[in-house]
Amino acid sequence: MRSRTAIRLPLDRPARSLARRGRALGAALALGALLASGATMTLAAPAVAAVGDVKCPSTDCVQIAPAAGAPVAIAPDNAGSVYLAYSGGDLLKLDLATGALSTVTTGLGNLRGVAVADGSAYITSFDGTLQKVTLATGSRRTLAAGLPALFGVARFGTTTYVTDTNGEIVAVPDDGTARVVATGLGFSYGFSYGLAFDRAGLAYTADMGLGRILQTNVATGATRVLADEAYEPTSISVGGDGLVYFQVGDEVKRVNATTRVQSHVTNIVGINSFSFSLAASGDAYTAGSGQDGLWRIAGLTSR
Known part of the structure; x- marks a missing residue:
């Protein structure tokens, strides 16, 4: 039986040395053990920048x-704001104009996980709870548990x-009941750390165990593979370019998503970045390991 013991540390960044497809499943199982035990992993030193890479810090x-x-x-x-969720239960707001950090709740x-829409934050937790926080007041209510x-x-x-650790997408309608709309999106602890939608309502996830980028029709549950990767993919986002x-x-x-043709955008070097969040402007926001804080990568989608 899988452990559901809550941990209070951020999800550990996977060891950077596991870079081949044959070891992806082993990496996912190791990650599952970490989630259960709260153990930590040693991060590799950031890579040296090459031509075309995003070097942190820099103007980019x-x-x-x-x-x-x-x-x-x-x-x-x-x-004009970015919201930050922490494993300890805090939700913070960063004012991009002033750089001021304030506590929402x-x-x-x-x-x-956190998503922001229509003046509210929607927040997932490791204990299987989905909450809605009104950003103006900090008030909250549980949508599913x-x-x-x-x-x-x-x-x-x-x-x-x-998304959950069973490799499922669960839909929670406003004032409705949670229901599973897609399965088979991750093997064992090869769950998707992120979730994104395009304008047509198709969902995108990343199977961290088997290294797949998936597109799912949440109305039918039908899923197709867009890309296979040699390493655990994260940070699913749909850009303004589609x-x-x-x-x-x-x-x-x-x-x-139509042609399944993939391409290299950039490498992020100088910080141990595990994931990023893409804004409508094409800028991306990422957090380095430890106390490196929050970083903005200008014009990621235009690279």
Whole structure:
């Protein structure tokens, strides 16, 4: 039986040395053991920048909140603020114009994911709870509880969608009952850490165990593979160009969901970046390990 014991540390960054497909499943199982035990892993030193890489710090990659610590999830609201969720249960707001950090609320549980829409934050936790926080007041209510450990979260229409450690997408309609709409999206602990939708309502996830980028029709549950990777992919985002962006180790890639053609975008070097969150502007936000704070990568989708 899988452990559901809550941990209070951010999800550990996978060891950078596991870079071949034959070891991806072993990496996923190791990650599952970490989730259960709370153990830590040693991070490799950041790579040396090459031509075309994003070097942090630089004019392309600026540290915008040195005191932000290590959020487990980041969500820009595309209106001048970025929201940060922490495993200890805090939700913070960063004002991009002033650099001021403020607390929206605390005590939310062992957080894993955050999405912002229509003046609210939708937050997943490792204890299987989905909560809605009103950003103006910090008030909260539980939308679903008793689910498997939750990670990715996204809004589409009047429904909140989440990913869990069973490799499922769960739909939680406003004032409705949670139901599984897709399965088989991850093997064992090869769950998707992120979730994104395109304008047509198709969902995108990354199977961290088998290294797949997946497209799912949440109305039918039908899923197809867009790309196979040699390493655990994270950070699923859909850009304004309609392409699907994700991170593999230090590398950012994109794939055309229609043609399945993928291409290299850049490498992020200088910080141990595990994932990023893409804003509507094409800028990306990422947190380095430890106390590296929050970084903004300018114009990621235009590279």
